[in-house]
């Protein structure tokens with residue numbers, strides 16, 4: 001079992017050439033129970049970057065990454081002995097309380113929803129960065145191996161932007177995406193301290209962390225190293241909505257993909273840092289899927305199934321065909337592809353025909369009493385609209401899935417249909433140069 005721990009210390013990060021070491025310790029008073037070092041290899045040095053920009057970004061990364069270790073001792077507070085600015089304290093408090101919401105729910109640890117951040121107050125060094133007035137020029141696009149980042153790449157390429165691609169970790173679908181795009185991919189390796197995995201195996205509390213918060217800060221550091229002015233994620237409108245209300249709070253698996261996190265990170269970055277944004281923020285998953293259907297060159301290389309991204313299964317490229325992500329992508333792409341083309345994407349498997357997955361589909365459709373899965377899936381209204389479109393599709397309208405009584409009872413109104421494909425005015429942080437690019441998706 002894991003020892004009783006008073007706090008997880010977050011020590012100052014260390015940059016040595018291109019190596020970033022993020023250091024943590026689990027302590028009780030002066031007793032150190034466990035130490036951890038997470039290591040990242042950047043694509044180039046940061047010597048040319050103003051320390052007033054570089055150091056705060058490194059600190060934010062170290063705070064965001066602390067949650068992987070803090071969860072093993074939850075709900076013990078996170079303590080930053082060297083101190084935090086008010087903005088850093090707010091950043092960590094929000095990321096911990098919202099980003100560990102699913103972890104708190106699954107492990108029945110409601111105190112995590114109020115996780116404490118301790119440490120002396122430091123003076124605020126600079127104002128937060130605003131997007132560059134003259135608009136984005138050299139973009140770094142974060143690639144996840146799924147459909148969303150592909151839609152961003154092609155939309156931005158079509159608009160004539162200078163693009164570089166970026167990933168945390170090396171996975172077959174990400175590399176194949178970059179190869180198909182024909183654009184250079186910069187990969188940052190992130191090594192979680194193996195001692196954490198030992199503690200997990202020994203029974204320490206484990207669960208979901210807001211991994212997009214970590215990936216976003218690694219992307220900002222990489223953009224600094226490469227001299228790129230804008231970091232582009234492909235987080236959609238749907239990710240801002242929660243899964244369940246628990247102890248009066250909304251628990252959202254995708255919280256660090258949501259608009260609140262995008263705003264928080266923007267407000268926390270130092271002046272002079274690259275602009276951080278999500279191109280697909282005003283769009284739903286269904287609208288993105290409609291555009292992705294046109295990008296046929298990628299249909300054999302992308303994977304949205306998260307099993308392909310587990311540390312132990314990083315070489316997988318195929319779809320498992322039986323998880324919330326596989327069900328969601330199958331349902332949302334089906335209206336926009338022929339049956340033959342969709343089955344080719346899924347290795348010949350008709351996921352709708354598998355009667356064992358009916359409850360999984362009803363969860364996606366928001367049928368009463370069922371929980372929206374803790375996965376990166378869209379909202380029930382998008383799934384209901386996808387179903388309506390299948391009823392009109394010559395290849396799908398006679399499918400037995402649609403005739404199942406519980407499925408047949410699910411409908412979407414014309415107003416819902418229109419809303420799902422609408423551009424969400426004002427619900428994004430896109431600069432004027434990028435708004436038309438998103439609108440064209």
Ligand SMILES: CC(=O)N[C@H]1[C@@H](OP(=O)(O)OP(=O)(O)OC[C@H]2O[C@@H](n3ccc(=O)[nH]c3=O)[C@H](O)[C@@H]2O)O[C@H](CO)[C@@H](O)[C@@H]1O[C@H](C)C(=O)N[C@@H](C)C(=O)N[C@@H](CCC(=O)O)C(=O)O
Pocket residue numbers: 068069192196197200206207208209210211212213214253254255256257306307309310311312375376377
């Ligand atoms: C790939 C995946 O879904 N992983 C989740 C899974 O972990 P599993 O043990 O099955 O495999 P690994 O990911 O290889 O993790 C090994 C252990 O390491 C811990 N860990 C990993 C990354 C990290 O940043 N910190 C960590 O402590 C992990 O706990 C394992 O013990 O189940 C885990 C427990 O529920 C999840 O934490 C793993 O999720 C990864 C962090 C991950 O990368 N997940 C993304 C695919 C993901 O869920 N993305 C969300 C983004 C939401 C957000 O707000 O960021 C999405 O697409 O919706």
Ligand SMILES: Nc1ncnc2c1ncn2[C@@H]1O[C@H](COP(=O)(O)OP(=O)(O)OP(=O)(O)O)[C@@H](O)[C@H]1O
Pocket residue numbers: 141142143144145146147148149150166167168169212215232233234235257303304305376
């Ligand atoms: N390993 C990674 N490295 C860098 N960025 C990533 C990584 N994984 C995800 N991202 C970024 O986070 C976004 C959200 O991830 P997500 O997995 O939801 O999207 P995706 O892989 O592009 O599409 P899909 O919804 O089909 O899986 C991605 O579009 C990408 O911008």
